[in-house]
Amino acid sequence: MLLVLLVIASPVSAMRFQERSLYMNSSEPGATTFYKVSFRYMSAQPVGSVDLLFCNDPIPYHPCVKPTGLDVSNAVLSEQTGEANFSVLSKTDNHIVLSRLPSMVTNNSSSYTFDNIVNPTDTSQAFSIRLRSHASTNATGVQIDFGSVRGQVTTGITIETQVPPMLIFCVAEEVSENCTGTNDNYYKDMGQLTSDSTLVTKSQMAVGTNASGGFAITANGFPMSAGTSVIDSPTVPTESKPGQNQFGINLVANSAPAIGNDPEGTWANAVPAEDYSIPNHYKYVPGDVIAYSPNVSLMKKFTVSYIVNAREDLKAGVYNTTINYIASGRF
């Protein structure tokens, strides 16, 4: 029953301020600047105080964690528009209470400018100001309207300053798992194409990143060709079929034909893309993502297996291709 009463008495019954916004004159971490907080009062009731609580989390009923580095203890209310006649009743590092003689709200859209606010220093996360209006003059009692505004500090150079994010990537016929050694061979001869056998070869790549967004590797380049004659690639994972024109790759161990290895490395986040991780099934679509990690991933080594099949009437020539593996971060 107590829980039910608490839920009923929670902010759900109040209205949300509308057209809420925060303008920070400087978004440099740690800078002393002015903030302009704007919102529209929604309830036609007498208001005697406005409570501004600065927290990482915007949700009013969650515990408030003060944004690192923020200091509003020297804030000065330098300008107010709309609902006016407020003065600062109290202030701490992350809390300001504005007070006035309770009077009916007549100017819905209002703004309050505070000088001498020291910006937070943590560029990796946004912060919020939780707003509440009260009939009392000291921000106690039942709240009338509520809502949050969001802000974030950014440096002129880069947001991610704590640990420089990096993406490590290497490709060769053979590579070590940490990319510090490769056999420096970047091409493979596959031999003589015939209609009754499958030509196979393999290459390796290793990748790792400490960026929170992870990585993606795409395979780019045309399928094998000789002049205008192209060996088609399956656009869906397909078994190797000698006697048909087919150029495909995958990133797992296969038995038909026997080629390739499963990914090596303990980091579970980094995986081959679904279409390229089916044993004995091959595919090649230029631009496809062939391996990815959705978040931080230490080094992982992938072995790419290549198969080529040819029909009897395939035009004679030297068939070749260059596959450009592109590793990128994710957004």
Place this chain on the structure above:
Amino acid sequence: MKRFKSIVVAGFAILMTAAYLLPALTASAASSAALSITPKKNYTIEPGKSIKDTLVIRNLDKEVPLQLTLRVVDFTFNDDGGTPKLMLAEDAPQTTWSLKPFMTLPKSVTIEPDSSKTLDMKVEIPKGHGAGSYYSAIVYSSGSSEGGNVGLSASGVTLVFTQIPGKVNEDLTLEKFGAYSGSGNQASYKYIMTDMPQIMAYTLKNDGNVTESPVGSITLKSMFGKEYVIDDVNPNKSLALIGQSRTFASCIKLKEAEIDLNGKRSRSTECTKPDFWPGLYTANLDIFYGQNGNQTQEIVGTAHFWYLPWWFILLVTVVLLVIAYYVWRIVRRVKYGRPGPRTKAPRRR
């Protein structure tokens, strides 16, 4: 004459040997394809101002120099994830959010084995340029190999995002919200889950002219009243690109670990199983977004899902069968005045 003949023969032999060896030398002398780069750069630049920054590239190969060509290309999204779709074609049309015209950087660089190089780059926004998000990608390509049937080359990409402050058009719409499972393109929203739910997700459509990175929380409540709070609904600070329907996924319960990548300490997170009991769960989403000086927008949503593990389904089935059996017995006793067939009739004395 004899001497001249022998000189010609020797010269021809050298030429033939050189011709035979040259392709192999060219191929083996190709660039290294092992590099370390910065995957992402973020800037905020006011119109009429510029930013000078550096790109640090490392050649990880201990023997071969790394020869890279640098190109700026535009990119967009592939799907509802965070993988960039690079527009690599030389004749690719410039996007409306392209940063290409404003970026200056070297066209090529050679880096000695096992060493780094720092390149200067500049982003300059012209005076009077409109506010919004602009982004492009720097592609570092190692030289392609010569010879063989399959040649290999490696490229790295740095994504560059720039915010131009001012009044912008921000418009996010909640498309989906709920429990989520699977990975890659097989991941999907679920209403009934037999495995312990570990991820909550929401999909937002961005119809504005800025990239958006929402913040907020998800509150989960079981049918018995137990509450779970996800207080960071965008832990990777992911972005919804312009025009994208982006799915943001968050772990219900997180496990964090410190990791070391080539001497750089970093923090990794992974989802672990929350202590859920079987039953119906209600999830409430409350997210905020808005650029500096623009309105803070709020999106709320509610979703429901069932967690019904197989052991629970089996248990409920057995219990229901037992109840059905006893109900059947009672019905028979009431209807016919005797128990069911498996119950022996009482002996008369």
